[in-house]
Amino acid sequence: MACKKLITVLGATGAQGGSVVRALLQDSSFAVRAVTRDVSKPAAVKLKEAGAEVVAADMDDAKSLKEAFSGAYGAFVVTNFFDHFSKEKEVAQGKRIADLCKQLGLQHVVFSGLENVHKLTGGKLEVLHFDGKGEVEEYFRQIAVPMTSVRLAFYFENFLSVCRPQKSQDGKTYQLVLPMGDIPMDGISVADLGPIVRSVLLNPSEYIGKDIGLSADKLTIKRYAEIMSKVIGKTIVDSKIPPEVYEKLGFPGADEMANMFRFYHMRPDRSMEVTRRLNPDLKTFEQFMVSKKEAFTDL
Structure with missing residues (x-):
């Protein structure tokens, strides 16, 4: 052996x-x-x-x-x-x-x-x-x-914590507060990283020297909100907040995070095709949401 x-x-x-x-x-x-x-x-x-x-x-x-x-x-x-x-x-x-x-x-x-x-x-x-x-x-x-x-792209897991849907002023709907406008944002579940790394290590001649941009889904915030609404049965919408407002929200690192989203506006290289080849069992955002539905029962 x-x-x-x-x-x-x-x-x-x-x-x-x-x-x-x-x-x-x-x-x-x-x-x-x-x-x-x-x-x-x-x-x-x-x-x-x-x-x-x-x-x-x-x-x-x-x-x-x-x-x-x-x-x-x-x-x-x-x-x-x-x-x-x-x-x-x-x-x-x-x-x-x-x-x-x-x-x-x-x-x-x-x-x-x-x-x-x-x-x-x-x-x-x-x-x-x-x-x-x-x-x-x-x-x-x-x-x-x-x-x-x-x-890695934006973690899907962020929607469970720091980017969780926030209740709107009307008390009936929820908002996703991410300053992306209508530009699609790459996302991935961090739990799916392991099989990707394993595939890379199994194929050193193909991947040494490479930068691999990972993505499981490439969606607008409006589409992320629609999928969340469908899965958890609540009305979730895109807040349409611009980076200039987001950076003044007052939480630690708000200005840096606003710049991260500005960089996402530039559509950095993230490949769904390469990522899925490295991990054929990669979860889409909808599959991720279905698996985490219970985390939103308090909404």
């Missing part, structure tokens, strides 16, 4: 990393080393019970990271701007990881990246949680680490 390729997965108890761990454990080609800051948390214990090697490491601690990556064939790397809201810290963490991957000779790194919007727009837009990942993508390439970047 051939030796399994060991894949180190960062953020293993998070949404992205957890999806990747579960998908890799289903494939006999891979062994999984799941990395988390706290190996005693219930999510980490479940991963161990499922067959992963679970280890503790911190992205700010090079020694613990080196132990987590040592002996691995490849890795899935995700950084989290929203842990600290610092682009500089995210870039430092990403570069630290890239240097270790280079030093240890990893043969394939799948990085959860995004575009460097500030650079692409000549400084007109700044989206910190995109820009830092874009800089890390560039650094991986600069030091010649064999890397594939997977760039």
